[in-house]
Amino acid sequence: MPSLRRSGLSPGLAFVLTTGCATITPTTGRGVDWAAIAAGNPAPIVTAVGETEAVATANADAADDPAIWxxxxxxxxxxxxxxDKRAGLNVYGLTGRQRHFVDAGRVNNVDLIETTIAGRPGVLVAASDRNDVSAAKVALYRLNTASARLERIGAVAAGPGEAYGMCLSSHEGEVDAFLVLKDGTIRQVALDLAGVVPSGRVVRTMKLGTQSEGCVVDQRSQRLYVAEEDVGIWRFDARPTGSSVPVRVASVDGRQLVADVEGLALAAEPDGRTLLVASSQGDNAYALFDIADNRFVGRFRIGAGRLGATSETDGIEVALGDFGPDFPSGLMVAQDGDNAPRTQNFKLVDWRAVQRVR
Known part of the structure; x- marks a missing residue:
């Protein structure tokens, strides 16, 4: 999607709030002039305080999705x-410096979780492996947190189709990978990490109607959220025995969400609320929803500060807590689709900035 970068937005602009659950007419996005709609769709501005080094792949849409440890x-x-969805996986420190790169080929989305791997506690990293578009796989790594290196432990087959989105869930000591295929199929893969070589099996399949990618699991409620790019955001029961019927959370409407809906992240706030953050790619913004009642509570943009704005954002991640002096309350990482004159990268935002404009 072409950039819709705008200028002249004031940091003092207030959120447009809704009350109760929004009533929105679904749309596929076809034939809609999203650029014209976005022109009248202001949002408060926050600025990035850090950024990663640019990905190595040049002249291509390459940087895609982050995860935070x-x-x-x-x-x-x-x-x-x-x-880097054309080449592999990067590990960065919070200064943005690249610490490690793994040549994994075409891996699209990534997530990580702390669990037991081959009898030892560790950080499991899972990526959607689309090197073979006809055979979806989950690529698995251990993140060596001392050396900041990724150690490959194997891959798990996840049936036919093109792997696209990826998120992880933990329940009763077990880890599941949710692999979102490009056609909207979602496969829940139970991972067996007990042995030296991991294995897995598809325990459930769910389906959305059109192209989907971004996903995230709320571990406390065991709910899975998935972005159907031109339609909106859906919720599923994440438990293996749960219902496979989707519940609508929000729809693409040109106001709250502008197609494509891309990355999703969760922010468990100190006040007890958990916010769902969504990349509203079509107007270079980020929408916020309170997952207690699916209520829209605001939106913002990452504007042109010292490090530049973000645009056409694919993947995002949010992690709250102390991340040091630059991010004492939490960290948001957002892919930047236009980082000219360099190749694409990821911008780092102090979560306090988002809290101030909400």
Whole structure:
């Protein structure tokens, strides 16, 4: 989608709030002039305080999706794992410096979770492997948090189709990978990490009608959220025995969400609310929803500060807590689709800035 970068937006602009659950007419996005709609769709501005080094792949849409590991002992030594979907996986420190690169080929989305791997506690990294568009796989790595390196532990087959979105869930000591195929099929893969070589099996299949990608699981409620790009955001029961019927959370309407809906992230706020953050790619914004009642509570943009604005954002991630002096309350990482004159990268936002404009 072409950039819709705008200028002249004031940081003092207020959110447009709704009350109760929004009533929105669904649309596929076809034939809609999203650029014209976005022109009248202001949002408060926050600015990035950090950014990663640019990905190595030039002249292509390459940077895509990030995941965050928080170092509980030394928060400023936390790590970001992010995809170059044309080449592999990058590991960055919070200064933005690349610490490691793994040549994994075409891996699209990434997530991580702390769990037991081959009998040892560790950080599991899972990426949607689309090297073979006819055979979806989950590529699995251990993140060595001391050396900031990724150690490959294997891959798990997840049936036919093109792997696209990826998120992880933990329940009763088990880890599931949710693999979103490009056609809207969602496969829940139960991972077996007990042995040296991991394995897995598809325990459930769900379906959305059109192209989908971004996903995230609320571990507390065991709910899975999935972005159907031209339609909106849906919720599923994430438990293997749960219902496979989707519940609508929000629709593409040109106001709250502008197609494509891309990355999703969750922010468990200190006041007890959990916010769903969505990349509203069509107007270079980010929408916020309270997951308690699917209520829209605002939107914002990452504007042109010292490090430049974000535009055409694909993947996002949010992690709250202490990440050191630059991010004492939490960190948001957003892919930047236009980082000229350099190749694409990821911008880092102090979550306090988002809290101030909400």
């Amino acid at each position: 928080r170092n509980p002992v030394t928060p400023s030594a936390s790590l970001i794992v992010a995809t």
